Amino acid sequence: MKNLMAVMGLILASTSFAQTWDANDGKLTLVGCYGKQDGVYCDFSFTLTKKQTSSLYWHKGDFKVFKQDGASDAADHVTFMDDKYDVFGESSIQEIIANVPVKVQAYFNIPSSTASFRALAFDNVKFDNIPVRAYGVASKVPTQLPAAPGVTGFAISLSNCQLQGQNYVCVATLTPTK
Structure with missing residues (x-):
């Protein structure tokens, strides 16, 4: 939890x-x-x-x-x-x-x-x-990150991670495993 x-x-x-x-x-x-x-x-x-x-x-x-x-x-x-x-x-x-x-x-x-x-x-x-x-330097291409370990009952996948300032902003997908 x-x-x-x-x-x-x-x-x-x-x-x-x-x-x-x-x-x-x-x-x-x-x-x-x-x-x-x-x-x-x-x-x-x-x-x-x-x-x-x-x-x-x-x-x-x-x-x-x-x-x-x-x-x-x-x-x-x-x-x-x-x-x-x-x-x-x-x-x-x-x-x-x-x-x-x-x-x-x-x-x-x-x-x-x-x-x-x-x-x-x-x-x-x-x-x-x-x-x-x-100028001429392309924005970083979002990369797929591996699923986060240690969470029980869900598979977590982070995608579309982009650097904004000093932080990464990602889309998290939680899929129930049971």
């Missing part, structure tokens, strides 16, 4: 690492950040969930990173679906429909060698320890 509770704690704790914000009548999810020659880009996926259609744009001031020394930088520009932004760095306006994920990208004019952010915030809601990968 103790082991089952520990596994359930692991499962519940892993759900708290989802880097998703409630935003503009939908959900904004961090896909990842990477350095290029001219700075750091953070890719997001936005899905409209609270309306059937909507005309949206993104304000660069809503996206902010906090460097390791605690200093913050707002995005220099933000793009939405079409990789275009206006003279003020705001995204173009796009008409979107519900439940279809679309790309949002924030650009930060900071050194591309930045390895991580202390935090990344959207609309003043932050997530800590955001890794920044080098």
